[in-house]
Amino acid sequence: MFPGIEERGKMRARNKYRRPTTFRCNAGSRLGLSTVVLGLIGFLAVLHLLSLLRDKALPDEETQLLIDQYPYFQELVEVEEEVFRIPPPRKRSARAMKRKPKRPTTLLEEFLDETSQLRHIFFPDMKTAVDPLKEVGNGSYYYYPGRIWLDTDGKPIQAHGGGILHDKNSRTYYWYGEYKDGPTYHAHKKGSARVDIIGVGCYSSRDLWAWKFEGIVLTAEETDETHDLYKFNVLERPKVIYNDKTGKYVMWMHIDDANYTKASVGVAVSDYPTGPFNYLYSKQPHGFDSRDMTLFKDEDGVAYLVYSSEDNTDLHIGPLTNDYLDVTSVMGRVLAGQHREAPALFKYQGTYYMITSGCSGWAPNEALAHAAESIMGPWETIGNPCMGGNKIFRQTTFFSQSTFVIPLPGLPGSFIFMADRWNPAELRDSRYVWLPLIVGGAADHPLEHSFGFPLWSRVSIYWHKRWRLPFK
Ligand code: DGJ
Numbered sequence: 001m002f003p004g005i006e007e008r009g010k011m012r013a014r015n016k017y018r019r020p021t022t023f024r025c026n027a028g029s030r031l032g033l034s035t036v037v038l039g040l041i042g043f044l045a046v047l048h049l050l051s052l053l054r055d056k057a058l059p060d061e062e063t064q065l066l067i068d069q070y071p072y073f074q075e076l077v078e079v080e081e082e083v084f085r086i087p088p089p090r091k092r093s094a095r096a097m098k099r100k101p102k103r104p105t106t107l108l109e110e111f112l113d114e115t116s117q118l119r120h121i122f123f124p125d126m127k128t129a130v131d132p133l134k135e136v137g138n139g140s141y142y143y144y145p146g147r148i149w150l151d152t153d154g155k156p157i158q159a160h161g162g163g164i165l166h167d168k169n170s171r172t173y174y175w176y177g178e179y180k181d182g183p184t185y186h187a188h189k190k191g192s193a194r195v196d197i198i199g200v201g202c203y204s205s206r207d208l209w210a211w212k213f214e215g216i217v218l219t220a221e222e223t224d225e226t227h228d229l230y231k232f233n234v235l236e237r238p239k240v241i242y243n244d245k246t247g248k249y250v251m252w253m254h255i256d257d258a259n260y261t262k263a264s265v266g267v268a269v270s271d272y273p274t275g276p277f278n279y280l281y282s283k284q285p286h287g288f289d290s291r292d293m294t295l296f297k298d299e300d301g302v303a304y305l306v307y308s309s310e311d312n313t314d315l316h317i318g319p320l321t322n323d324y325l326d327v328t329s330v331m332g333r334v335l336a337g338q339h340r341e342a343p344a345l346f347k348y349q350g351t352y353y354m355i356t357s358g359c360s361g362w363a364p365n366e367a368l369a370h371a372a373e374s375i376m377g378p379w380e381t382i383g384n385p386c387m388g389g390n391k392i393f394r395q396t397t398f399f400s401q402s403t404f405v406i407p408l409p410g411l412p413g414s415f416i417f418m419a420d421r422w423n424p425a426e427l428r429d430s431r432y433v434w435l436p437l438i439v440g441g442a443a444d445h446p447l448e449h450s451f452g453f454p455l456w457s458r459v460s461i462y463w464h465k466r467w468r469l470p471f472k
Contacts, residue, residue, distance in 0.1 A: 076414070076436040079388040080464050086110060087117045107392040111399055112363060114425040122146060122399055123423060123431060129156070132210035141209050141468040145398065145433040146421055151203060152212045156181075158201045160420050160430050163239040163294065163404040164208075165249070167273045174273045175203040176238050176251065177403075179216050184427045187232075187258040192361050193424040194258065196220070196231040200238045200251065202274055208406070208416070208469070217275025218251065218268050228255045228266055228282045235266070237342075237403065239295040240273070241303055243324045249273050250324040252305060254293050255282040263289035265307065267325055286331040288316060292341035294404070295320075296375070299347070304375055308341040312359045315340055317376055332376040340368065345375075346405040346415055348439045353459055355385060355402045355417065355437075362424040364396035369459035371443070382443040382456050385417075388463035398463055400433040408469070413439045416469075417461045437461045 086105060110116040129148035132140075149157050162177025179201035184193050199216035218238070221227035229235060234256035242249055248269050255266035264284050268277035284290060285305060293307035303320045305327055315338075318331035340356035347353070352372045358365035369385040372378060386394040393399070400419035408414050417437040423430045443456040 075467060076464075076470070077438060077460075077462055078464075079462065082389045082393055082463065082465075084118065084121065084390070108364075108396060111396070122421065123429065124148070141207065141471060142466050143209070143434045143464075143468060144466050145400075145435060145464070146431045148429075149211075149432055152210055155213065156429075157203060157211055157213075157432070158428070159203055160422075160427075161237040161403050162418065163237075164406050164418070165240045165242065165273060167242065169242075170273065171206070172273070173205045173208055173406075174214070174240065175205070175211060176200055176217070176240050178236055178238065180428045180430070182428065184425065191258065193427060194234070195427045197229055197233055197235045198231075199229075200235070200253070200277070204274070207471075214274040217270070218253075218277040218279060228264075229279060233257050233262075234260065237293055239293075239404075241295050241297045241324060242273075243303075244301055246323050247271070248323075249275075249277070251277050252293065252295050254291055254307075256291070260291065263291055265290050265293055265305065269325065280325065283326075285327045286316065286318060286329070288331075290316070292343065294343045294345060296345040296347075298375065304345075306343045306345060306354075308343070308359075312339055312341055313337055315343060315356070330376075334372075334377040334379045335370065335381070338381070342402045344402045344405045344418070346407060348413060348415075348457075351456070352379075353405075353439065354379065355405065355459070355461075357397060357401045362422040362427075364399045364401060364421070366395050367397040367402055367461070371456040371459075380456070382459065385437070385459040385461045386463065387460045393463055398433050398435070398461075400431075405437060411470075415439075435461050435464060436467065 084107060086107065110118045111122050124147050126148055129150050130144050131150045131154065132152060133154065135142070151157050158179040158181050159175050159177025160180050162175055165174045165176070167174060177200070179198045180195045182195045182198055184195055187194060197220040199219040202214040202217040203211035204214050205211045220231045221229040222231060224230060234254070236254040238251055238253040240249055240251045248271060251268040253266045255264045256262045264282040266279065266282040268279045270277040285307060288309045289311065290307040290309055291312060293305060295303055295305060297303040303324050304317055305320060306315060306317050309316045314333045314336045316331050317334055318327050320326065321328055339359050341359050342357040344355045345352065352375045354370045355367055356370065357367055366384055367386060369382050370379045371382050372380065384394060386397060389398055397419060400421040402417070402419050404418040406416040406418060408416065415437040417435045419433040421431040421433050438460050439457050441458040443458045
């Protein structure tokens, strides 16, 4: 049902004409219409040719990931179904039945129910943990979304709400995220589940699969209650980028108080990817509240902050200063009124893409993909990117929430989608859902003004119980 790589290549070429066409048709004039159609075909052919040339001219980016396009690549785009049988409800007394009659449970309710008999499906136990030290030979490099993932010391990776930096200096990938290995509790009866700040965990890898713990590179403040990193506050979604001009590694993160009213971003800096990071300050960017956030460093070296703002109603995007230590005064509102969070940005063939989630606390919801020709917008929503699994999997982003998209330089158009399967009952035991993300084919929602021609390529995230990158 889904295209192989050659077909996808063709589809990509066919569907990459994203610029809105502004031709006006005179419905009464056949000549006018055919001229427009012929013109359009000619225009598309020229664009196609240009795109082929551009594909050829793409520099073979430096990467230590030796990736084979064939035949393993097919594995990534196969659609894998998931079938679950929801167990019958447990026996209840006649009185209990009278009080609250039986009703069928949904898979989402089962997921949210800590005592569910299906718990092991969403949060498999240590016996099935992915251990890079044990999985040698043919078992290596497989990702198992949702399973416990051990580092090279045999400990579960603690890098939630994370992001990846590919450090060209050391030819190494660094994974930064929330180190949440502490007890989960509720600060208030109605407050959301939390773990005190411990810090930002950092892991290094050359193959994106076996991760070595590099330590907590930004640590909580234990005693000073006025400090942003005071343990009873909130530090979420840290992201690190490298500044080529200053030679510094710059970390931005969501900083908040326990009630999420401070709604700020924090900035820290280091000379090394493995820290320690020196915490500089927090602020409300452009004078607005800021909660879930991410960074995106463009090919020209300009970096952007993207954050949920105005009580999560809109996303704001703005360029950082040249040293990446602050925002500039430029800010654009995007996806206004759409209530999106957990933004993860990436770029392919000059188009910007973004995956976001809805706002439902730690509970999973439906992801959406968005595309734009300019990072400052306008951004258009191109649909739910999730493929395979089953309906509820697709409606809940495979029971997870976006956090980052990793480009794979050896595989143009292919990325790794990184998400968190939050476990609000025990946040330290939240899981990682890494899946292949492919840009290609026609988007689900061709816009009206595009004459039915899709303006954007489709973004697809394929569910797999077990998958790996097509290493040579
Ligand atoms: C959803 C956000 O995406 C997470 O980072 C976290 O802030 C939770 N809400 C808290 O409920």
